[in-house]
Amino acid sequence: MDVLSTPDTWAWIGWIVLILVFVVIEMLTGELTFLMLSGGSAAGLLSDLLGAPLWMQAIVAALAAVALLTFLRPPLLRRLHRGADERPSGVDALLGLQGLVLSRVSPSVPGQVKLTNGDVWTARSDTGIRLDPATRVEVVRIDGATAVVRAVVPRAHEKEVAT
Template structure:
């Protein structure tokens, strides 16, 4: 038995190994490119099981993989990103959040309780003073201090 017929006989093993390698890489990267290549490998395996010659199997698998990467992958990525949580988090979630002054807030110090239940050290820009019970909203966060303003007041920064 010559080398080419041996390769042709055991090509299905090559396809299975290639599919397995692509799937492992996809699990590590999660970018869907290697998933498309693995699907192209499955098409090549089906062509082998259908009796196609090796050169045709490679062409069919490559064509299928390229078509999947170009046409299916962008749609899948778009669908995955569409279902992502778009709510603001961390500091962005605090901006504009309303609250109430607990201790007088000046340009140096103060304390507020936000609508989410968090108690923050706070300060105001300028010479404004906010007294306990005043309703405020968060203008920005400076480190661990909330810079607040009276609710409905615009900032100039």
């Protein structure tokens, strides 16, 4: 038995193992990258079954994987994420949300605000100005469990409606 012919003879087992490993990793990640690598490995397996030498199989597998990653993965990802909910969630959903000051808010002493979504948050002032109760505020950022807010200046047409 020739030592150099052994890798060529059993290369198909290596390709099948690679395909299975990539498919399992893909099932865990779901980003389609390892599925494309699995497709490249399948091309390597096919070239082995057609009698190509091991170096040619590796080149075919690499080219197929690059082609799949470049040309097939992006449209598949767009189709997969089509219709996904793009609204912000968690802390990002609070940014820009307005509310009313319940207890005095200052930069150094936190107070409380009630946001338009109904949540009551501990809050600090962003601008260095003390905000008294019933002042309209907007969330600028979240620091841990504290909302950093600034006063909202009513627009001209809102002043007319309010008076």
